[in-house]
Amino acid sequence: DSGVTQTPKHLITATGQRVTLRCSPRSGDLSVYWYQQSLDQGLQFLIQYYNGEERAKGNILERFSAQQFPDLHSELNLSSLELGDSALYFCASSPRLLKDFNTEAFFGQGTRLTVV
Amino acid sequence: AQKITQTQPGMFVQEKEAVTLDCTYDTSDPSYGLFWYKQPSSGEMIFLIYQGSYDQQNATEGRYSLNFQKARKSANLVISASQLGDSAMYFCAMRGNTGTASKLTFGTGTRLQVTL
Numbered sequence: 001d002s003g004v005t006q007t008p009k010h011l012i013t014a015t016g017q018r019v020t021l022r023c024s025p026r027s028g029d030l031s032v033y034w035y036q037q038s039l040d041q042g043l044q045f046l047i048q049y050y051n052g053e054e055r056a057k058g059n060i061l062e063r064f065s066a067q068q069f070p071d072l073h074s075e076l077n078l079s080s081l082e083l084g085d086s087a088l089y090f091c092a093s094s095p096r097l098l099k100d101f102n103t104e105a106f107f108g109q110g111t112r113l114t115v116v
Numbered sequence: 117a118q119k120i121t122q123t124q125p126g127m128f129v130q131e132k133e134a135v136t137l138d139c140t141y142d143t144s145d146p147s148y149g150l151f152w153y154k155q156p157s158s159g160e161m162i163f164l165i166y167q168g169s170y171d172q173q174n175a176t177e178g179r180y181s182l183n184f185q186k187a188r189k190s191a192n193l194v195i196s197a198s199q200l201g202d203s204a205m206y207f208c209a210m211r212g213n214t215g216t217a218s219k220l221t222f223g224t225g226t227r228l229q230v231t232l
Contacts, residue, residue, distance in 0.1 A: 002162075033220070042225070043207065045219045056219055058219065105220055107162075110160065112159065
């Protein structure tokens, strides 16, 4: 168990809908990362938050947004869903030293999103 | 920009044998970290091992060791005494140390199959 909790584990929804994925980082971790894993794109970095602030953006679509709350949990909102958004969405967390590149990121079990 | 290359889409190894999974990287960061993750069929991403760019010795964690050759920009994972439970996807990743962001960049992965 990595200590990172993601809910729900599975989600099936229709095109055009909106969903929210939730992530609770490991205790004490201030950094949260979101990744998308699809068969054709591999593991793509979406966005990073550190202590409530957005720190880095990757290949995140405008239809997607995220936030990190004061209790450090994070939510990834996906709207106007398309078939191509079907993927495994991971949340990862890292300890408090933002610039400490030698700290590993621990991943949650992922949310498998299926858009039908 | 950072790039990770894993040239082996799939590998087979017999139980109890050792196997090397290749990883090469490219970065302009003066210091960086290299990671290996395991993704079994259940989907979760499991952290295996870390190597810092300034570490003098190769990292080891149980049956996992990282063969780090800085001049060649390679960070191969060696799994000794393979077990059936080692069958999984393996991802090499790196994290640089620029700015305030510290995202992990992943390779495309190698699928390892351990046979009897």
